[in-house]
Amino acid sequence: MLSLLPKRHRRLLFVAIILVIAALLIPSEKKAVSASQRQNIDLSAKTTNTQQATPIAAPNTSEPSSEKLQLTETQRVATPQVQENKAKPVAPAEELADTPVAVTSAIQQEAKPEQSSEIASTNIAAANEIAEASNQPSALTQAGSAADNSVKVSDAAELIAQLQQGKELNLGVRYPLQLEIEPQQALEEPEHFYTLKRQTVKSGDSMALIFSRVGLSARTLHDIDQLGGEARKLRTVHPGDTLDFYLDDQDRLMELHYPQSKFQTLIIERDKQDSFAVKVDTQELEVRTNFAQGTINSSFWNAGIGAQLSQGQIMALAAIFGWDIDFALDIRKNDSFMVLYEEHFVDGQFAGNGDIIAAEFINQGDVFRAVRHADGNYYTPEGRPMRKAFLRAPVNFKYISSSFNPRRLHPVTGRVRAHNGIDYAAKVGTPVQAAGDGRVTKSGYSKYNGNYVFIQHSSAYVTKYLHLHKRYVKTGQRVKQGKRIGSVGATGRVTGPHLHYEFLVHGVHKNPRTVKLPTSTPLKGKQKEIFMPIAKARIKQLDNTKRVLLAMN
Incomplete structure (x- = not known):
């Protein structure tokens, strides 16, 4: 229309x-x-x-x-x-x-x-x-x-700013956003495939011989030995140890692994500069607490084996209480012990025993208890050290008449004879004290030593006191540090009154004036504050374990 x-x-x-x-x-x-x-x-x-x-x-x-x-x-x-x-x-x-x-x-x-x-x-x-x-x-x-x-036309950054400020945008409108795209990551390096050659150390082997069997040059061994530090442990490999050599396609050593335990491995590796570096790979350990209990019927050693303790743990237990108990002479039937110790696990697999953290030993009715502190030493629950100290000189002397001399000329015989102790000149009757806590192993008389006293302080230390005028202790008697055991005299083969004092460590004579003596300082101050709650918890754990075992029996 x-x-x-x-x-x-x-x-x-x-x-x-x-x-x-x-x-x-x-x-x-x-x-x-x-x-x-x-x-x-x-x-x-x-x-x-x-x-x-x-x-x-x-x-x-x-x-x-x-x-x-x-x-x-x-x-x-x-x-x-x-x-x-x-x-x-x-x-x-x-x-x-x-x-x-x-x-x-x-x-x-x-x-x-x-x-x-x-x-x-x-x-x-x-x-x-x-x-x-x-x-x-x-x-x-x-x-x-x-x-x-x-x-x-608008700027995307301005729109983002509006959003951050809480401003409302128009419904149904598309807004461009600037996206920051990260650059593509660098491609991972391709995997390298190495040839593994495992060598088990044999009796009479040396690192040079082992490297030769693998086909490595003496120059390579020299470069590794020059690293020093942890790499020097390769000098002390033992028969039965394993060494893993990783070689590339040119038969060059790329890595060397030396397992030192179930959770530690010494690694020598070649870096990008074609030189070697050393490191120790330590896997994360899980620490658990276990206990062992035993009663002595025949010997302490057999009781320890029966309690499923390792040889190292048996020796460690004897060392802890060795200052108070002579494990050769003091052990009696029905003596008992209880041990709390650490066990190490790696990925759920047993990797070995750790330290003894608390222990109790009952010897002839006397109860001895020890707890491990963070410093690695053992103390009584009250904070007194289990390891005892020694007096540097057990007598108040005037002067030293003869020093320690392995090639001394004997004053009486005129022959070269080692003088294995120190002669402290003093008046007859001057008191002689025990250098440390221990047990009198011998108290007697001989033609050359005169009146003498021998004291065993632990499995490692022995002190001897010769030419005494009188003896105040008997064989088998336990003594404390500073106790009067005799007096200065001139008995035996001597030229005048003096005390002949000897100090032995693991059966070897040491100079009493220069030997490094163990310390015995009680815990004080902050260290004691840290130790006491731990000791209380450990002793409670020992008591609870004993009650459970008694209830089971």
């Missing part, structure tokens, strides 16, 4: 339609509907077909939701703005048909904020009708395109 009208009439008809629509959509302020009476319009509905009715939400007296307000604001911002000019003459219909979005935008600027929701949907519908008549894109499509263009 429109095609039958002249072109001029068609233009006037379009202008009239636009004016009528504008008059209907822009009511006066007096006829404006209040916010409480307006209905919310769902703008999410598609407007691709102008003949489909726009769904309208049920009446709601509450304020529009924030989501709808944001969407309305998005539409208003995304639509190109046209400056308002009421005095400007109305454009011809064809020109208006070419710019439907501009008309819609102008109409939106005429509306008040509270009317934006209604006007937005109605304007879109009207603009779509005009666009459909002139084969132009819809207003919503135009608005979306404009929004995309506005966002593309």
